[in-house]
Amino acid sequence: MITLNITYYCKPGQRDSFIEALKRLDIRKKSRAEAGNITYDYFTSLHDANRLFLLEQWRDDVALTNHSVMPHFEALGSIKKNYVDETSIEKYYTDQ
Numbered sequence: 001m002i003t004l005n006i007t008y009y010c011k012p013g014q015r016d017s018f019i020e021a022l023k024r025l026d027i028r029k030k031s032r033a034e035a036g037n038i039t040y041d042y043f044t045s046l047h048d049a050n051r052l053f054l055l056e057q058w059r060d061d062v063a064l065t066n067h068s069v070m071p072h073f074e075a076l077g078s079i080k081k082n083y084v085d086e087t088s089i090e091k092y093y094t095d096q
Helices: 015-025 027-032 061-067 071-083
Strands: 002-010 037-044 051-058 084-093
Touching: 002 015, 002 061, 002 071, 015 027, 015 037, 015 051, 015 071, 027 037, 027 071, 051 061, 071 084
Parallel strands: none
Antiparallel strands: 002 051, 002 084, 037 051
């Protein structure tokens, strides 16, 4: 299993607008429907109004690679420039 911890450092005051854009594109629902997806959930920071955390878990590298070519994944990349200053990605593997 692959776990991705993704932190979006949003432009000041843009986190809620980013979340609304994600909802309009149905990113979570579409990602959860993909073969091999285990978890795809967003979390807002209680301490930083400009930070959004995404926890993704995938069955294997094939599922994650397939996700990266989906139209909704590409749409996410195109809207990030409007709302996000920086993205941090940590990738972890487990054999469970």
